[in-house]
Amino acid sequence: MQPITMESAIQAYQEGGIIAYPTEAVFGLGCDPNNQAAVEKLLAIKQRPVEKGLILLAANYSQLLPFVDDQKIPQDKRYSVLSRWPDGITQVLPAKHDVPSFLTGKFSSIAVRVTSQPDVVALCNAVNGPIVSTSANLTGHEPARTAQQVKEALGDLVDYIVEGNTLGFTQPSKIIDGLTGEVFRI
Secondary structure, eight states, X not given: OOOOOHHHHHHHHHTTOOEEEEOSSSEEEEOOTTOHHHHHHHHHXXXXXXXXXXXXXXXXXXXXXXXXXXXXXXXXXXXXHHHTOSSSEEEEEEBOTTSOHHHHTTSSEEXXXXXXXXXXXXXXXXXXXXXXXXXXXXXXXXXXXXXXXHHHHHGGGSSEXXXXXXXXXXXXXXXXXXXXXXXXXX
């Protein structure tokens, strides 16, 4: 698989493809969250059960509003939620009632993160929306930290790989309940 341009990544996203891209600490696998077939393909590649739900990664909070029930975030919690971004913290927030279970899993919430990783920001801004984000690996295996590791581990299962660098974080994002602060993953 050859390195691609951002235009190719955008085209893959729009055509329902699976994209590997750098995040804060590891490479992610993603697709258009509004494309059920693409999400199901991603889950099959990962060997990940749909019940677990997925993360949405965005360039800014407004890109997440079609999925997050913003009205269920109490005014006294809003500053805390928004001040944790960008980078490093995935927050579980109330999902809008019409967000499909292939994104939320068995939950009435959705896991979301705003990033400053330039490749992801460019992609999300180009498509004016978030990208599904799960680590680039088979479930139970170590996540890929470079484009080369993605090629070795997933090869032809991925439609496009964005050749870029992570932000250099040492651990994948912490996952917390955005309203209570309860930590689900350190």
